[in-house]
Amino acid sequence: MKTSLNWLRQYTDIPADAQQFQRDMIMTGTAVEGVEALDGGMSGVVVGRVVRCVPHENSDHLHVCMVDAGQGEPLQIVCGAPNVREGILAPVALVGARLPGGHEIKQGKLRGVDSHGMLCSATELNVPQELYPSVGAEGLLIFQEEYAPGSDVRPILGIDDHIVDVEVLANRPDCLSVWGLAREAAAVFDAPFRLPALDYTQSSQRIEDMVSIRVDDPDLCPRYAGRVVTDVRIGPSPLWLRAYLHAAGMRSINNIVDITNFVMLETGHPMHAFDLDQVRGRQIIVRRAKPGETLTTLDEKQHTLTGSELMICDAQGPTGLAGIMGGLDSEITDNTHSILFECAAFDRTNTRMTARALGIRTEASGRFERGVNPLTVPQALDRACHLVEQLGAGQPATGMLDLYPNPAQPATVTASVQRIAQRSGVDIPGEEMLALLRRLHFTAEVKGDELTATAPIFRQDIEGEADLCEEVLRLAGYDRIPSTLMRGEATPGGDSENRLRQKKLARLLGGLGYDEIINYSFFGQKQLDSLSLPQDDPRLNALRIRNPLGEDTALMRTTLAPDMLRVLALNMSRGTQQAMLYEFGTVFDAASPTQEGLIAERPCLCLGSYGDKESFYTLRDTVLALLQREGVAWDITARAEPYLHPGRSAVITGKEGIIARVGEVHPDTLDAYDMDGKAYLAEIDLEQLYRHARPMDQVRDLPRMPAVSRDIALVLDKGQELLPVMNAIRRAGGALMEDVALFDVYRGAQAGEGKKSAAFALTFRAADRTLEEQEIAALMDKVQRSVKAQFGAEVRS
Amino acid sequence: MSMQEDIRRIREEAAQALADAGSLNDLAQWRVAVLGKKGSLTGLLRGMGQVDPALRPQVGQWINAAREELEGQLARREDALKREARAHQLMEETIDVTEPRPLPRVGTQHPNTMVLDQVLDCFIGLGFEVVEGPQVELDHYNFELLNIPKNHPARDAQDTFYVDDNVVLRTHTSPVQARVMLSRKPPIRIVCPGRVFRADEVDATHSPVFHQIEGLVIDRDITMGDLKGTLDAFAHRLYGADIQTRFRPSFFPFTEPSAEVDLTCFNCRGTGCRVCKGTGWIEVLGSGMVNPKVLEMCGIDPTVYSGFAFGIGLERITMLRYGIPDMRLLFEGDERFLRQFR
Secondary structure, three states: OEEEHHHHHHHEOOOOOHHHHHHHHHHOOOEEEEEEEOOOOOEEEEEEEEEEEEEOOOOOOOEEEEEEOOOOOOEEEEEOOOOOOOOOEEEEEEEEEEOOOOOEOOOEEEOOEEEOOEEOEHHHHOOOOOOOOOOOOOOEOOOOOOOOOOOEHHHHHOOOOEEEEEEOOOOOHHHOOHHHHHHHHHHHOOOOEOOOOOOOOOOOOEHHHOOEEEEOOOOOOOEEEEEEEEOOOOOOOOHHHHHHHHHOOOOOOOHHHHHHHHHHHHHOOOEEEEEHHHOHHHEEEEEEOOOOOEEEEOOOOEEEOOOOOEEEEEOOEEEEEOOOEEEOOOOOOOOOOOEEEEEEEOOHHHHHHHHHHHOOOOHHHHHHHHOOOHHHHHHHHHHHHHHHHHHOOOEEOEOOEEEOOOOOOOOEEEEEHHHHHHHHOOOOOHHHHHHHHHHOOOEEEEEOOEEEEEOOOOOOOOOOHHHHHHHHHHHHOHHHOOOOOOOOOOOOOEOOHHHHHHHHHHHHHHHOOOEEOOOOOEEOHHHHHOOOOOOOOHHHOOOEOOOOOOHHHOEEOOOOHHHHHHHHHHHHHOOOOOEEEEEEEEEEEEEEEOOOOOEEEEEEEEEEEEOOOOOHHHHHHHHHHHHHHOOOOOEEEEOOOOOEEEEEEEEEEEOOEEEEEEEEEOHHHHHHOOOOOOOEEEEEEHHHHHHHOOOOOOOOOOOOOOOEEEEEEEEEEOOOOHHHHHHHHHHHHHHHEEEEEEEEEEOOHHHOOOEEEEEEEEEEOOOOOOOOHHHHHHHHHHHHHHHHHHHOOEEEO | OHHHHHHHHHHHHHHHHHHHOOOHHHHHHHHHHHHOOOOHHHHHHHHHHHOOOOOHHHHHHHHHHHHHHHHHHHHHHHHHHHHHHHHHHHHHOOOOOOOOOOOOOOOOOOHHHHHHHHHHHHHHHOOOEEOOOOOEEEHHHHOHHHOOOOOOHHHOOOOOOEEEOOEEEOOOOHHHHHHHHHHOOOOEEEEEEEEEEOOOOOOOOOOOEEEEEEEEEEEOOOOHHHHHHHHHHHHHHHHOOOOOEEEEEEEEOOEEEEEEEEEEOOOOOOOOOOOOOOOOEEEEEEEEEEOHHHHHHOOOOOOOOEEEEEEEEHHHHHHHHHOOOOOHHHHHOOHHHHOOOO
């Protein structure tokens, strides 16, 4: 909320400049986000009287003026404005003055004539038309009233003020008003608060004779009140009123509408003025809409209503949406003779739902959504009538219609002085608490340890001891809170299992050269479709957000693959030669509900890479290295996902299922992501990985006996997978075989048609003795027979 | 006495030849020529027959002494030549140690992760346990137990992603705290990091997905001073002993009293700069004493126990720490951005 600091100063004495005001308000809980000087940093501009004005000898439009600016001798000033003439009063920027925006006035010479200052236009002083009607777009600002030469122009122009911008907290809707902020400031600076005049003379006409009001749905309208003004004279508002509206960013319309807006700004109560002659049957009915009923609002939009909206109606039908916007037909016009001021409290939730459903947001609806206090309704009506009288805008009638069937009581809280002090950590005596609460307009007393406090009627946020604690502490000053260490039972603390495991994997991945990325948790159908998954794939069953930002972010991720592909493509398109990336992310499995009605969330790890040094094998081996460091017993099988290369992809499995998928990205998928080079992708199900992980047990003794190495080269069918061959060798070698390693694969012509040659290095060792040559020979023979039998492998000599 | 003369001569000649030898090969030849079976010194032994028998022991001694001396010289010369050859070899093997080459690739951690680990380490050291929870959460835990009833503005469809009427994408990590309060007895000291969701359009300072770190302490006699002490410890540990905290009154439904907490700007150390917009302070977190209503709803007796809670926006402190101008960079995955972090 934006308001004028001078306006606040009308109701309380703030012993502080704008900056100090901002600081002290912030430190007591009012978020003053900004303070803006209306004069734009102007200085040295005073009222001047042009005592002589003659044409410049060398110019057809300049004048040479002698100006009495209260500086003793008149100043010679050259002026080019068309409306300069002898006798006028106008603003003069003296030599050394600063104009808004920082421009400094220097002594100068115009076409050979010295000029000691500048006569100013409204534009140069940044004065809005709204505030000073004599301002013309062309020429000097000429004062209509009489002012002493040399007077500061800022108070005259109404710009010796600051606009304060307050972000009002959700629990303090009372501060969405000038009175509220002034009350708060009065409490903060321990200054008196002066409620403005609310009195006026009531005419002999009685409201009951002119209008009746009925509230059919008090659940949505706890209070509805009205006052009537007759003999209305619609006209413009005076300058002071327009200036305040301007400071709050509102436009002046006419005196009556301006009064309703002014009172809203002052009191926080949105008000409405009905043209009483347009109220059919002279009757106001507040009720829920009938389904299908229609209303055309002020903005000339027609709405068809569902029945949940609260309406303001007259004898024949709806005339406005309660608390949101009036109807087109009952507005004030220049011919309006009698008006009904409406002031009410409407239900927050219902106002919000209706405003949202109809797509209307107004100053009034915003305030009702935040909560308008029913207890202060009569004050607002009185203030409006007072202003009507003050402005000569009409005659307030006698009486108020007030429908308030269940009056709220100001909250009374009983609390313990000792507990409040304990909670805050600050030793505040009961007497000080009383003084602080009274500054905030609470009625309070202390008996022993018992503090009883009744909130003022404008505060609706006080519910218990903790609220009193906050009120006392914030006014005492949060800087009084000491810095203490928690006492009590020590707790061991520690990281979560999940994070510890991820941190270990992250360390390994960092060492292997991979960079971590973080993506959003959602994607869209388009991204999911890019994987070409078969119809029954569980990953297609994604959880849908009811109100997504857009279609691309409407589904919770069921796989991390699309985001990884997108990031790989992004890096490729930006000319990065090599990318090695990983992401820890959660996938959301809509098909697996939990006991409490939520869905399974599974931790996953996705890897992606491209570049000259990258291949299927580099990424696969990274995955296998991670599994090896986790002690996972794995197997690998060629198997393609639809988005992976059918001949270059695999699943890595453990006893209990698939742990990882890895592969070269399918060329069709590369095309779909606009990638012009190969890329590699791996997805690891971390729950599966953890399930198969075996912690390290005791270390083995280092071998004391020598090892014996033998190489063997096998001729195999070209399509023969080598891992089964190696596993067969290992099995045949039995307990004495310490290691097998593939060290060469040859697919050239010498291997034979349709054949390849694979060379393995075998290491044998016994723990307790040196192996004999015959033992080795027997084992090698067994290995040869085994691979021949299983794979038709011939030994190549 | 000519024998003595011969020995002296051979010794001198041999010593000279040894000095002239330029290679190990020369040394081998010298050994044959001097000490070998047919060598010059060995030849003298063969001529012993002509020496007066009475002088033979004396002559033999002279020859052996000469032999020993020459062998010693040979060993020294051999050693010197070997060292020369090694030195030569090393010189030959000289490489350009300044030659620029591509470095082995070491991976980087996301800046969020680096800052998160620092923050959590700090709180773990203070006895906090890290607890995580579901991201798709029941409305009940995300809002109702935290004193955010159905008509609270924070629940507006504009802010919250809904799955259905009862299920939301959690808007903060506080539901994890509610779950812990319901399932454990005080003392509770937990810190809950994690992803949270708000229906904010993406721009330089907003993201529909971001991360929070929330802390909760529940015990007997916990005061707002304990909250300040804990956050002071956090500020000192993370940013340095000269960093102070400043509490400003604020409002959160979950806490009462509530405070926004500023830290001394860790860029300018409080003198005012671009990062803190000249104020010397940076708004870093929200905090407060847990609202007694929340304790009650979570089954903890507020007349016996009190507690504090705080919440830190991870992206915010990460961006401040590294001067990251746009939040989108954190979620984009550009290697040129990521590989700067160390």
